[in-house]
Amino acid sequence: MSRHRHEITATVTSVVLAGGSSSRLGGEDKTRLRIAGAPVLERVLRAAPAGRRVVVGPATEDGADLAGRHGAHFVREDPPGSGPLAALARGVGELTRADDGESGVDHIGTAGVQTVLVLGGDMPLLRPETLTALCADSAATGRVVALADSDGRTQYLCAAWPLARLLDALAAVENPEGGWADGSLRSLYAQLGEGELTTRAAIGAEATDVDTPESLAEARRAAGPRIALAQITVSEEFETTARTVRRAVADAAAAGAHLVLLPEATLTPFGTDLRRAAEAHHDAFESLLQELADQHALVIAAGSFTTADADRVHNTVIVRGPAPGSHATAAATDDAGGAADDPIHLEYRKIHLFDAYGHRESDTVAPGRELVTIDLHGTRLGLATCYDVRFAEQFTALARRGAEAILLPLAWADGPGKSEQLRLLLQARALDSTSVVLAADQAPPTDYSGRAAHGIGQSAVIGPLGQIRQELGREEGMLVVDLDLAEIAAARAALPVLEHAADLPPA
Known part of the structure; x- marks a missing residue:
């Protein structure tokens, strides 16, 4: 079993979006809130498949350290607060750019990468076996495979994308005047044709994202x-x-x-x-x-x-x-x-x-x-x-x-x-x-x-x-x-x- 898991995750890079301040939580960075003794972002990194990981977030004191402890590359949002679509593009760009030595991280590259797992840094109950299954299903079908919550809604920030399809979709929604700033992830998924997106039903509370006091309380009860x-x-x-x-x-x-x-x-x-x-x-x-x-x-x-x-x-x-x-x-x-x-x-x-x-x-x-x-x-x-x-x-x-x-x-x-x-x-x-x-x-x-x-x-x-x-x-x-x-x-x-x-x- 462990060998099979390695064969799947060796082709996967996880991009975790950690720009987590929430007005509904009093402006706190929701990715640093503690659930069962660990910050939410750390729980997400623990769940992400073995292999390469990129964390995109604001320039905080602990961001690079937290990412580094889990073998991840930390990339600053640029510009800060520009939204999840821009942050995703920034993270994926780290896979394809030539290393200029100025970012403070080693070049990652796309060699061997077939699947990009797009994750939100505010989902503390994600399961490693579910994320591995998303990636395996995407690699087997060539489709985007996302987690769906208990109401059947697609979690845009928990999905496995074929790398080539993600690059095409990002290029299609890029604003020539302003990149991806203030863009919506919904617009990215709108690029997918019929049959290109499938979902996998969540188990328990794994689809919970921490964005409100109620969802934070739900996550803490379930963890x-x-x-x-x-x-x-x-x-x-x-x-x-x-x-x-x-x-x-x-x-x-x-x-x-x-x-x-x-x-x-x-x-x-x-x-x-x-x-x-x-x-x-x-x-x-x-x-x-x-x-x-x-x-x-x-x-x-x-x-x-x-x-x-x-x-x-x-x-x-x-x-x-x-x-x-x-x-x-x-x-x-x-x-x-x-x-x-x-x-x-x-x-x-x-x-x-x-x-x-x-x-x-x-x-x-x-x-x-x-x-x-x-x-x-x-x-x-x-x-x-x-x-x-x-x-x-x-x-x-x-x-x-x-x-x-x-x-x-x-x-x-x-x-x-x-x-x-x-x-x-x-x-x-x-x-x-x-x-x-x-x-x-x-x-x-x-x-x-x-x-x-x-x-x-x-x-x-x-x-x-x-x-x-x-x-x-x-x-x-x-x-x-x-x-x-x-x-x-x-x-x-x-x-x-x-x-x-x-x-x-x-x-």
């Missing part, structure tokens, strides 16, 4: 936390795994995640002495997670093992957030500037044990009894582990307790049909609970041939109506998702299975 799913290979050597965890958490923090989910059995892989690992390394592992949570100002959930009865352990997901008084906690304030969320210190013990396909997890692991949820930045998350995914009642119970998304660390056992089963089960549990399911599996070692469960990869983000939003292959990698609470609410309104469930008579 859930950013969650990273780290698909890693777990070593039998604790120090090797500790280095892997450090790297994964640092990568998640660099991506702006509020929480990073590591796989089941991150402490030590199945097939090792779990009790010995729990006694020898769990405390150090827990301390490592707390240290990294404090250092990177995020919450970490990871699979460990803790001692239980006799010689058994609990298969435990430990969840650690920034400690009170740490520099991380002080930085983690809400959008209104209030106090940070309370530190998180939770554990979930796996309820359903994998006594199946010839395995006997219950020989070494004692079951848990309690459901666990986490409240993070106004969103409730449920916890489950691996084999739990085969039991729909656990997921619906978590949803009835208010969980809007469910974290599912995995060490999925390989075997005939197991890949297909995992994908089907993830989709089914999302549908059962009308929740987003966030699954992080181990990446299997390339040379492993044993029977113990070491993962099959296939970490995934599943939408509340069972759609596969993102998915990895077998190799190490990371998925990052911004939860859209409006999508979850809409799914539950359309498919109210949580309300319709009836109490069945006992068997």
